[in-house]
Amino acid sequence: MTQTQPSSGFQQIDREGLVQRVAKLLSKAIISGKLAPGARLSESVVARELGVSRAPVREAARLLESSGLVRSEPNRGFFVRQVSIKALNDLYELRLAIETAVVERLVQNWNDEIEEALSAQVAELHRVATEEADIFTQVEADMQFHRLMCTGSDNPKFLQVFEQVAIETEFSIMLIGQLYDDPTRIAETHEPILEALRARDATKAVSAIRYHISEAQRIVIDQFRLLEEGKTST
Amino acid sequence: MTQTQPSSGFQQIDREGLVQRVAKLLSKAIISGKLAPGARLSESVVARELGVSRAPVREAARLLESSGLVRSEPNRGFFVRQVSIKALNDLYELRLAIETAVVERLVQNWNDEIEEALSAQVAELHRVATEEADIFTQVEADMQFHRLMCTGSDNPKFLQVFEQVAIETEFSIMLIGQLYDDPTRIAETHEPILEALRARDATKAVSAIRYHISEAQRIVIDQFRLLEEGKTST
DNA sequence: GAATTGTAGATTGTCGACAATTTACTTGAC
DNA sequence: GTCAAGTAAATTGTCGACAATCTACAATTC
Structure with a gap:
């Protein structure tokens, strides 16, 4: 401060x-x-x-x-560093461990300020999905949602780890962004998490984040595998 | 490699x-x-x-x-950086998140090599507790057990995060070491984890690590609080 | 006397240069 | 032709020096 x-x-x-x-x-x-x-x-x-x-x-x-x-x-x-499928898997395993702990903490110290920030960010996600064509902006907005969660966890160490893997994360989200034809899908996938947090339901929040991250993991790995195959066959 | x-x-x-x-x-x-x-x-x-x-x-x-x-x-x-009670709490929260994920992975890819290494390290913990008077060596051995777990998880990112908080961790273990009169206690607290891993029982392993870490957390915080009070009252 | 401005000393930020090491190539022996 | 040793160019590691910035204290104003 x-x-x-x-x-x-x-x-x-x-x-x-x-x-x-x-x-x-x-x-x-x-x-x-x-x-x-x-x-x-x-x-x-x-x-x-x-x-x-x-x-x-x-x-x-x-x-x-x-x-x-x-x-x-x-x-x-x-x-x-070269990103491999294994490295991406490892990254998501780490994110899962961290963000699971983060949402657990978020449910505990939930308050208006955090709710406001996260809600606004989901709105922003919708806005950039419809108004902005730029993928990079959309990715940035996605990242920001997760960053806000880490910030709200009130444990700087979580944020620190998140920022440390942020660039790889960003890279992977970029892959996701390229996959979805409809950018609003990105925004929608964040809503269940926010809802569970609003209800202050720890169990539901954890399973929501687990689903969100493993879904992202699946998409990124698939997309990356395609990219790799395209590269080697050329 | x-x-x-x-x-x-x-x-x-x-x-x-x-x-x-x-x-x-x-x-x-x-x-x-x-x-x-x-x-x-x-x-x-x-x-x-x-x-x-x-x-x-x-x-x-x-x-x-x-x-x-x-x-x-x-x-x-x-x-x-000054270590505060909150910072130590945050550190243990992070360690809990990471090491929980680590033991889950360890149960999956458990093999003789890992079992050998961890068993040897527990033996080493007992050895330094009885033969060596040097606290620093004992702390080093404690750290090494957790480091081996991270290594065995086959996810370099976990190890990376562990190493990043290693120095603070070491510092906190040092506090624990000073607390226990009987150094063999340190060695003993690691045994339940190893046993659960040997049995490849994920649930038991997770609860063992949760217990181990929160126990350590309690001790460190108590010890640190005493240290702080002693400092301010002087 | 309190607050602001000015100034000197110290500290960090950045730079260009030299030493140590690595890499790529050439040469030579078998 | 293959392998080894030797050599030159390029690159990193470290250094000392200068510029930009900050800190602390003195001077000035109200």
């Missing part, structure tokens, strides 16, 4: 380190496929490309390493 | 970057209390102290940041 000056409505400017910006750029490049999986990411090349020195690039890479997007080998540098 | 040369039993020398060594040094300094919670850790001071430049110190600090031991503020540097 950084206390905000009550005064004039100025907007905070930038105020985010170069390292964070580089990290964001890099992760976008990876999930969008510009940087091929397994590819070495050369510090000097990236640094030159972005017009910065190598130091911030190195730190950004270390950041991404802890979020599992890149892997580092001593004296050999950083490499883009 | 780094493939090891099948040949002669040479021991790998050093081969771990300066960054990792600095990170290890720093974390030891923190959990041992040499660096007070909330204290700013100055890059230049640490660098001078260890006789290295600031670059590896910065990267090490970023590493510790992702493991939650230190917190960074832009343009203000790194600070030692």
Whole structure:
């Protein structure tokens, strides 16, 4: 809780380190496929490309390493992690473990503020599904729903883990988004969770999140398998 | 899985970057209390102290940041995180979520190799309890049991999260170790888990781990509360 | 005297350069 | 032709230095 000056409505400017910006750029490049999986990411090349020195690039890479997007080998540098079917399965197993615990906590400390935020986010999901054509925006909105749940759990550690797997999660949601012809389906799949939470029914909430996640898991794996097959046969 | 040369039993020398060594040094300094919670850790001071430049110190600090031991503020540097009762509670909630999922997986892909490793580790726990007086060794052995479980779950992400909270976990186990007069108690508390796993009884295994962790949680919180009171009253 | 502004010292952020290590290629022996 | 050793280019690891930013204290104003 950084206390905000009550005064004039100025907007905070930038105020985010170069390292964070580089990290964001890099992760976008990876999930969008510009940087091929397994590819070495050369510090000097990236640094030159972005017009910065190598130091911030190195730190950004270390950041991404802890979020599992890149892997580092001593004296050999950083490499883009390749997502495999197993890795995606593992990711969803982790998400299931975390988000199950999150909804259990959410039922306990449910309040108007959280209800408001989650309801608004489901509405937002519907809005972007109908008004926005951009897939990326829709994915962002989906992520945000889950992030809000983690935030509302009042356990920063859950949020921390979520953010750490966020990029892979985003990547996987992107796969889902490409699958659904009707984007409103994405919005709809979140409603049972919210309803169970509203009713403060722990059992129902847990089974709702279990269903939601394993459904997503199934879709992502299927979609990914297709992608892989298409790649190898070419 | 780094493939090891099948040949002669040479021991790998050093081969771990300066960054990792600095990170290890720093974390030891923190959990041992040499660096007070909330204290700013100055890059230049640490660098001078260890006789290295600031670059590896910065990267090490970023590493510790992702493991939650230190917190960074832009343009203000790194600070030692203070452990609070809430933070410990949150930590155990996370561990419960993860390790519950881990034992469920362990029951599924149980095999002789895993059984061998875990049994040996319980034996080791007994050995260090009777033969070794050093608390740190005992704590290390306790950690190793849980680490082995994560490894055996065959989901690297679980292990990754475990390692990320490992230092705080270690810190908390240290508190437990100081509490038990009889160190063999630590070894004994792990046996029910191993037994349930051996029987491949998922329900029993989950309840065993739940009991084990919440018991540890209770003890740690109690112990920590005492520590805090002792500190404030002085 | 309290609050704001100004200034000096210290600390972090970023950079370019050099040393250590790895990689790719060439050369040579069998 | 294959394998080994040797060598040069490229890349990472580390460093010291300078710029940007923050902190603490002094000066100024009301």
